[in-house]
Amino acid sequence: MITAQLKTYRQSPRKVRLVSDMVKGRSVPEALRLLSFTTKAAARPLRKLLLSAVKNAKNTFDMGEKSLYVKDFRVDAGTALKRSMPRARGSAYQILKRTSHIKLILGERAEVKNVKSKV
Numbered sequence: 032m033i034t035a036q037l038k039t040y041r042q043s044p045r046k047v048r049l050v051s052d053m054v055k056g057r058s059v060p061e062a063l064r065l066l067s068f069t070t071k072a073a074a075r076p077l078r079k080l081l082l083s084a085v086k087n088a089k090n091t092f093d094m095g096e097k098s099l100y101v102k103d104f105r106v107d108a109g110t111a112l113k114r115s116m117p118r119a120r121g122s123a124y125q126i127l128k129r130t131s132h133i134k135l136i137l138g139e140r141a142e143v144k145n146v147k148s149k150v
Contacts, residue, residue: 033092033099033137035084040076043129044106047073051104051133059085059099059137077104077133084137094139102138106131 040047050073054062059081066078081101088094109130115123 032102033084033088033094035080035087035135037076037080037131037133037135039109040073040131040133041128042073042131044108044131046071047077047106047131047133050074050077051106054081054101055104057101058140059096059101062101077135080133080135084135088137098139099137100140101135103134103136105134105136107134108132 050066050069050071053069054065054077057065062081063078066074066081085096085099088099089096109132111130112128114126114128116126118124
């Protein structure tokens with residue numbers, strides 16, 4: 032099990048989950064292709080995170096990129112930065128600038144052999 036983390040990424044978890052759910056369960060080359068052509072802002076850091084996890088797999092466990100797949104892409108809420116916006120009659124309105132903690136887990140697929148049935 033190969034993991035990579037990105038903590039306190041300055042985008043709301045709801046927006047990041049849109050991109051991570053699209054990639055979950057796919058092979059690494061297919062996931063990289065999807066992330067490189069996705070126009071969402073979260074696609075670029077998620078692609079960098081995926082490339083980092085692939086390099087971890089190559090250096091630590093000597094695994095090839097083609098045998099790996101995205102087992103889990105977990106996006107959790109991080110700390111929210113609290114800001115205020117001036118409102119009418121001297122009051123203030125609180126604005127939450129949300130952050131995300133992203134955890135990527137790669138798994139290895141067993142080689143599937145083509146077995147011809149005797150008909």
